[in-house]
Amino acid sequence: MACTRCKPSAMALACAALACAALSWLPALAQDVPIATVQVSGARSTPPDANRLGLGVLETPQAITAITADMMRAQGVDSLEDILLNVPGITQAGGHAGIFSNFSARGFQLENASNYFRDGLRFDRQSQISLQNIEQVEVIRGPASLQYGKLVPGGLVNFVTKKPRAVSRYEASVYVNRFGQAEAGFDATGKLDSAGKALYRLNLEARKIDSFRDSVDGESYFLAPAFTFALSDATMLDVMFEHYRHDTLRDPGQPAPDSRDPGSVTRIDPAAFFGEPDATNEVRNSSGALRLNHRVNEQWQLRADYSGSRFERDMHFTVNLNRRPAAPLRVPRVARAGFTDARSDSVRLELFGDFATGEVRHKLLAGVDRLERRVDDLTTANTMLAPVDLFHPRPTGNASYSSEPLFDERVRASDTGIYLQDQISMGAWNVMMGVRHDRLRENYHERMLDLRSRHDAGATSPSAGFTYRVAPRLSLYASYSRSLDSNMATNGCGRSYGASRGSQVEAGAKGRAWGGLQWALSAFSLTRSNGLSEDPSGAVDADDNSCLVQGAKQRSTGVELETSGRINRQVRLLAAFTQMNARVSADANPAMAGKKLRNAPRRSARMWLEYDLDAAAPGLRASLGVTHVGERFANDSNSLRLPAYTAWDAGLRYALGGDGSLQMTVSNASNRRYVEDSLPNANSVNQAAPRNVSLRYTHQF
Template structure:
């Protein structure tokens, strides 16, 4: 009943804004003439497999050309055939593309060729891994005269095979084999390259685990390059959408971006965003205590990150009480991203990609128990809603009830996340998505003196709770509701439109005893009792038009879009004096005094952003990225007790450009320039409004695909944040500010991820970050930014036995190092470095998987971060969690 009432409340609130939303929808369809196509976002990637099969001439074929095969009669089948792999093999005259399936004779084919492109639709088939996940195949310049071959899921029950010719459509022969349906492609240019040779080139059978493709017989001055990419169920992800809002290979993006894929989340049993971000160099988690209501807190490249996206849309509460059971992967874009997403943190952007419906039925159940009374269960269900699979669903539900190593603390979390997708015709897809989270947590910290710093009375217990056992003395309750849609329409193979909307409702209430000061005896901690609540509402509407076209020999992928957003909140808080507590002999008596003051505030922010981006391919190995965005915003703040109100508006331009040069196909050298802005609300002494904070980044680096399964990035950057508020020196102590502050971060980042050897996967990175205050009236220039170590290192590696009686047994090892870092901007004290070791052992047999994870294996006593000298956050001690999962 509560859930129904909550959903009804969401509907009523949406109806109240219906006029504004419909206006946005009308605006979103005005630029249809500029529409362009974007690849559908993928889930998990399948390893590329390239083997040698029989030559076309050696196989008895039922048809010798496309026309004959299309003309053959076939009995329609309502069954959707699953194609479990796509392979590519060079031949003496061209290339073979194999759609691997045991039911090749059931495939129906429709010819949709046009212009220079061979296009074939297979309307009763889907690309699916054995695990049920979708994948995409792409081969760039597989032979002379063909620029690209793609095999994709066109809709819920159709595979589309496309071969784009340079001057004319390639010649295609199709036939069945024991492996599946085979497309044999040749062009006049490829045949010309294979003129009589003085000596035939011997054919070599490739092992099935070989990562390098077999090259065609050498007979021309230039060898034919065969590059194949596809979705993988592993540690390396070749594509991401966050950096460009298009599905672009990571090696073509002139900015550092890293993806934490589903397999890593599963192997580490990650349920919190902070734990996922440990795998990203340059990202430092600043809150490690499980069950702490402060949410997921982290810095990127030295700066606090408040920018969290969900499927590309801004999510102002994305780091609150996050449960990852419905998250497919985490994408992290380093550096400013205002050119696409508007105002945000200069350090980087975190984009959470949610799990999407599958056409093949998929059912998974998981149960976990662990240290400190940890219990968690999760269910993941997906499949079709109707026989023709035009309607799909996915439902993720999880519940956690856990204690903590800290006295009297608890952590409860319920998540319900349904998703529905509908294929409306051949070119339109509508996805409806919702989420509800209910969480109960605590506010947990300790003073620095007696933990990080020495105390003459001894050391404070790491598990001390300064509030007490009464739930009314320390609790946080949060409710988060999300509901929205995504509409994708393909006007053609080159132009598409995407329109998305999301509404977010957030309720927070708390009651906690907070520290105010420590007496000179360093035993007595003075406290206040803080009680209150606030409610947030956020609405986001975004429309993107993406298109591919050419101007002569130059190729373009153009993105044009705009977004509208509204964010509002209302808060009510009250503070009272409370009894102090003896840190070494605690007596939990709050003894409430008189109110210290009631606060009742509100805020409303409306924003509009318009952006354009062009990804330009000057040649096959030289690419440019140009983008610019204009933002306008208005914020109105109110004091509801004093019945006063103030408004402020502003605007900002945010450019970005970059260049990628590829001396060899697997190596990319890149350089980029980007800017960001963050609104600053308030006025100076002369009542002039503040300008937005700005950040400017210069970055150079190199990306390399060492093979089809492992990639690496090395980046160098210089990032400057300006217009930072600092005290007005002409009016010291009078709470007036000026924007002369400046902070600078520069550093080096390296990351590597993928499959090194069969069964051996790794995700690792190193970051050197030099983040300082360069100009300020309050803090000393040269001071280091707080919670930012100069050196940090992360490594997670997993090995799974591939054959024999122990097949399915695996081990995982994680090493995480964080160096010394300053605890505040005054640099008054330092948090010591720590080296944490994690481990895992798992065994999977068929649909069953058993796993045990060990965190902080050697029980290192460490501290994640600090807010000030009264608030430092202890890290998690040694914990064990065992998980049993079953999937079908």
């Protein structure tokens, strides 16, 4: 099916005009005007985009974690799951069968269309992402609507991309693992002219995908050029583009032998595949961004940002259904197809000031932003497939996919916001205050049944907080923040819903210990009101999905502790611990009150240590990590309980002579079978991969 072509919006045309105006200044590059060489640092210890006031970690009255490029290299990460397990309060929240994983923050599942950002600009994460162009991953936990608009209140994830540098550098890497997966990456940066007024960076990646699951394979390709232009002494322009192609087989997960105990899936071979060999998933994702920064004087800056993306997916997939009591060892399945075309455009204009009024210093941020999103989503009717054996599934190899539409959905949404924020410094005190007003508009049309709903809401979200520097290496803080999140009826029930609100009170302490070791302790109480829950009347749509009613109230309270850095010259540590109680406090269905939020364990922890073995072999480092995830529920009714697990990983890094390095990483070192997460419909779960050994060679030149 061809994707729907949309007319360019007025906002997109305006942004294009802004870009053309900025690019019209490029002839200045050819003029012989003295200008400082542009230098953009790639590794940053202070979040540069998730905190647009430029505040240090000790000055920020909110929990923020930054996983740097150096830490990602040291751990040998190969996926977003590997990165986010280092962050307290973050847990996996159900996979989408080989397409991508969902995550929850402080008990609330992050929305893929609104809770992810790239360089501080909204990023529509609808598929796996390449790590080739990622310099740092930042996580703000708790509501953050003040600067970022509509969000699920648990937090946000910001991907900081690799920026152009003035010093030429080239890096090539190759990777293989025991399951047959292989990839090659290339990273180049340097000057485009001798004066250093124009810089470039280019990242490329090709990957052969091979899974521990039988028949699940594919390939992906990634391209990301970026440019930085010094248009004048006071004006900088960044231009970025990414294209990602991902073609793979969709894995429907594995059904648990005991439908009341998802942990019983470990009785099935982890390699057992319950899908079909023609269940293909083809993804094309292109995005670009423009960032213009003009320094008016020493105190004031003007910023203008634009980002746009297009996501296209052509998917054929199978779904495991609930087994019948008369045939408990046979797994019924259906096949269907889906086609998605999603486009988004966002623009942001900001005025930033850093100035003093007497003894008081201000960092003032005023801005306006707008997001437009257009989604066309077609799903075909179910086709019944032959059941397969629970313990020895065999694909039929002849699955057929209906061309008859079951759902044909169209969503048009916009979010316009205006905000003001001021950070006031007075000696050891830093006080932050801000307010934002949003206007949300969403229109939903299910064209097969001609069901329509409209959502139009406005809301004001205040935020306030303070930090107090008790000592040069210790700060105490407290904050209050609110968030706004829209609810769109996309399940064929034709109902319209108002916005959900989030609010949080947080307090804690942050500090630096010996050897550069940083730590943070936070306690929070987070509430989401006017949420959605299943209709207690049992009403369903044409696809047997429960209709939803509004009015649910959910609350998450807890404590988080994290630390990272060097204990001494030889030992580096990263540790994170979360104690959390996330539950339903009120619901239209009285039976739901008191239930735990799904995929929200009461306890989770992560510890990783790296030791320099220079005394034995110069350049050699060894690491050991352990992850614990407590018991949690796979569904809202709490009838399916996922067992707790503890997993180990280990690694060796060796700096070779010259500019090369070799790394070996062992994941699930104890080769334990455990349930990593469940699929959204809870009919299937995902076993973790068996022990995996990977090798990566990197060479800089």
